[in-house]
Amino acid sequence: MTDTSATDSPVSPAKSPARRTVVKAVAAGTAGAALIPLGVTALASAAEASVFLHGVASGDPLPDGILLWTRVTPTPDATPGSGKGPSTDVEWTVATDKEFTHVVAHGTVTTGPDVDHTVKADVRGLTPGTEYWYRFTASGARSAVGRTRTTPARDASVDRLRLGTVSCANWEAGYFSPYRHLNERGDLDAVLFLGDYIYEYKSGEFAARDTVVRPHQPAHEIISLADYRLRHGTYKTDQDLQALHASLPAIAIWDDHEFADNATSVGANNHQPDTEGDWKARVAAAKQAYFEWMPVRPSTAGTTYRQLRYGKLADISLLDLRSFRSAQGGWGPSGGVDDPDRTITGDAQMQWLKSSLTRSDATWRLVGNSVMISPVAFLSLPAFLLRPLAKLLGLPQEGLAINTDQWDGYTADRRELLGHLKQHGIRNTVFLTGDIHSAWASDVPNEAATYPASGSVATEFTVTSVTSDNVDDILKVPPQTVSLAGVAAIKAANPHVKWIDLDSHGFGVLDVTPDRTQMDYYVVSDRTKRDATAKWARSYRTASGSQRVERADSPVR
Template identity: 75%
Template sequence: MTEPTDSTPLARPRRRRVIQAAALTAGAVALPLTAAGGTATAAPAPQFLHGVASGDPLPDGILLWTRVTPAPEAVPGSGAGPDTDVRWELATDRNFTTIAASGTVTASAASDHTVKADVRGLRADTAYWYRFTAGGATSPVGRTRTAPPADAHVPHLRLGVASCANWEAGYFSAYRHLAARGDLDAFLFLGDYIYEYKTGEFCARGTVVRPHAPAHEILDLADYRTRHGRYKTDPDLQALHAAVPTIAIWDDHEFANDAWSGGAQNHTPGTEGNWTDRVAAAKQAYFEWMPVRPSIAGTTYRRLRYGKLADLHLLDLRSYRSQQAKVGSGDIDSADRTMTGRAQLDWLKSGLAASDTTWRLIGNEVMISPVAFLSLPDYLLRPLAQLLGLPSEGLAVNPDQWDGYTHDRRELLGHLKANAIGNTVFLTGDIHSAWASDVPYEAATYPGSGSAAVEFTVTSVTSDNVDDFLKVAPHTLSLLAVGAIEAANPHIKWVDLDSHGYGVLDVTPDQVQMDYYVLSDRTRQDATTQWARSYRSRTGTQQVERVWSPVR
């Protein structure tokens, strides 16, 4: 069988490249993987133990990433190990017979021996293979793809979508299944790529499936580097990063739970140091270890484009936000408080108004759809409150979501209405549950007041959800909470509070469809996956509707 090169512009990925994806998956796993920092204790130097990745595709460029372990002592976060020259190569074929670009970068302890190459001058909408070499060692091979030209009439875009991957709560089987599809243009990660907790504090129904490194809560640069390093040893994560380019934003757990611009719920200044120092360490480690371009002042808000089909506005809803309001304080509606910060909100509004694509996709950390609640018995209220961040003594809004920052939400949705901006889709993670919703201009008068946009929220890869907090079988007691939520919120068309999994977003000029997939058991490395539900929004409607089969 002759291997296709896919080097012709506008040749979209063939559907279900199972053989190709399986080969990438096999090639992405680097062994051995055992030590606390994610490296082997007596490994020969150098080695590529943390896989390869690409990200942020542009029509003429792609970002390449890897980490080299130049010596056994150079474990993540150690600050040890010599400077090492790392050569990268980008080719139009898997055998690297036609090199499109190459170069050399230096891995040093100053960057935790991670390296990036921001490669430009490439052909648009073209598949490439890439690898790294150092001291005679060769990395796994990755496959990536540049974005289409900005003015191209793109017929199709498909994204794998995930969030909330807690190492201690299970295995990353979701990533393995996404990698094996072979039909994705990119992997969109919506936050909580790592978790900051100490071992045993937040795991699978109170059980540690596999321990964190380091074992304590991460606070300084060495800690954050070590935690990222542990995550990057996961073979399923490595397989997905090697299979498709990644587009990622952060949420709170890349820093600390319920982070805001001046602190976090899970940060105690007296015993855990200065918040500004902790954030600086977390951001440095994130940009070292993730295939992401830092954009504006070291944040993740930025914009990517897929021809005339869709642009993707990626938000940072942690770096600029005001502290979460206390429910009942009256501060939730205050114009003095912000979710986005003035500069980012203006950037988003201007970008949406100037967009000439069919669809406007927004990578959004926390739910923008309003959620009101009816009375629930205490045994359901408490786990739901824990999951959604509600006060346990009574039902209220979630102050960590857009519900806690209604002035910014009102301004943004009003901007969509005033400028007749349609086909806007919020893509959201954070709350370990799956939702399909219209985003109403005014929830109290919906559907009469109309819908400004739609929102697809994906569940967690592994992090606990309602049935886990209750320690009951999925879709049993939680169905009462689902019924209460849907009864009180007619704009919310579907809720799944119990499953773990991922989404696949399919975009065409006619519609956007989210296919929701669930895992059989997050605590098993061999977990299977199955399709659960699908919802779509047809162009011009600003509404979601159920679809009875996934896009193939």
């Protein structure tokens, strides 16, 4: 695949993305074109609908640039993962108005079966803090119009940043109504996808209380490159996901289900080498499909850790907590959770993260963090709640006190990072987390055993799942009933945890100002209904300089 973008600049101070660059430019014969309404369901002809089946998207906004994405179906047999269909030239156009009367950038990308007919254009030379409109043309058809926005200049004073935050969207467990509600707000700067954008399971293995709301494609567990491509393509047909991508830039990291459950650098719970082949080959296939189908820049080959910035208000460090992590450990001096030779970040990423946090001159240091960093002990739970939580969180079902898939299973790395924050007096660090199908608001203590006397070095907001099963779903009971005993037990054993919702599905809205960050938690009425409603549940905030979460009385308006 080739594009006509300008020469790439580093995504983070330490990393530069590798890609093929400028080949040719085309004349911008688009001025005065008729308006196509925003939203992927508003395609103007059958030809457009048949070519641009998977919508349009933008991502990784910079002060001077944005990454544009689409996928074309040049012939009916060129379905995702098929390896069929001809090479196709795709023209992209960027304008400052949705009528495309003022075109500011344009070019052509050649795509084909080698990249599953996906298209990326890394457009540079744009103006900071500016709204843009974009579209694609191929095979005589024109895509829906997308809207995006560059970030403010690096040294700009910024009054507010507002991010939608989502995690754990399982196609078989329901519809993606949280995406619709985020899209309808009209007040967001971007959407932060915190992992588990897709799920790898075979159809029926992980659904909605064992009920498949809509079947996966392919129906079997995805293992090969063709499998991962088809699964990504299936998700990208969801109307609410398409509309959200067409309206707002995406900022995305991966977690385990983009590969397989509880993935590490050496294997996964849901990978059996004797029947499913080499783990490294499966990871390579999953990563290739991810970078083809997602509007993200790889910071280095095969990783997603990188940094974005919103003026002087916030730096966002985005972590890859799967590519470098050691196998999950147990107890004992060798290979246990406290073994200093075990890592969740890898040495290079840890040094990059510490350096980025130290060097940052922004008011807030946000960390996109796919698994919880706050320590949590579960041993005090009654058995009838421990077992469903163990199933959900990956805990041994006979009572191990920690979740070894989280930072709890890699305590040396956590001590190093949190000790660095404390030693260097780094303040206003907020971890933004997904993964565990529940919502949490927590202080992050450097020494949990002596909290609150020893203080807190950061805070963490964890958002619940879009659709994936919660505790009440596993138990098949009404929400906010028996799980309340688990909430009380967890909070009693972990006083730094201020709030938990183990049962709801929904999303978060993070609002950042120079004075505070606030996470507004929203829940949806029924994940199995396409028209599910949403309502505000709780809000928690962190005042600048406090390193503490406190309850807020209302969501940000």
